[in-house]
Amino acid sequence: MSTIYRCGSRGALAGVRRPHLHPVPAVADRLNAERHELAGAACTKADPEVFFDGTPGAIEVAKQICGGCPVRARCLRLALERGEAFGIFGGLTADERRRLRRKGVSAA
Incomplete structure (x- = not known):
């Protein structure tokens, strides 16, 4: 199959x-x-659009959802590995993830 x-x-x-x-x-x-x-992951019960909206209100809601997620660190690690350019992953925006990459920080 x-x-x-x-x-x-x-x-x-x-x-x-x-x-x-x-x-x-x-x-x-x-x-x-x-x-x-x-x-x-906590995001499976939420509207996916909130993680890609980009408005301050949606970003805050997405970060709140991520805040209590049991797989947040793994999600962030995968987003950093894949170079996700948009959305909230692991509780961080794309800009915040770019800053982490510039600093050489890994999500291990």
Whole structure:
């Protein structure tokens, strides 16, 4: 049974007519491993849009959600490894993560 990668308009398969039908095993396997590693994350019960809104109110709400998350450190480590350029991951904004990377800090 092959894994199916579902992506949004900005995903790896942007421009593909029906991306949900195209198996991308390497990407899907990596994403499944990350999902398993982040099982139990507090953000799974929240609206994903709040983590990418960018307004001060949404940033505060996202950080509050992350504040009590049991997998916050792992989420931050993955975001730093992947170089996430947008959104709140591990309780930090993209700018805060960039500052950490510049300082050479790891989330290990």
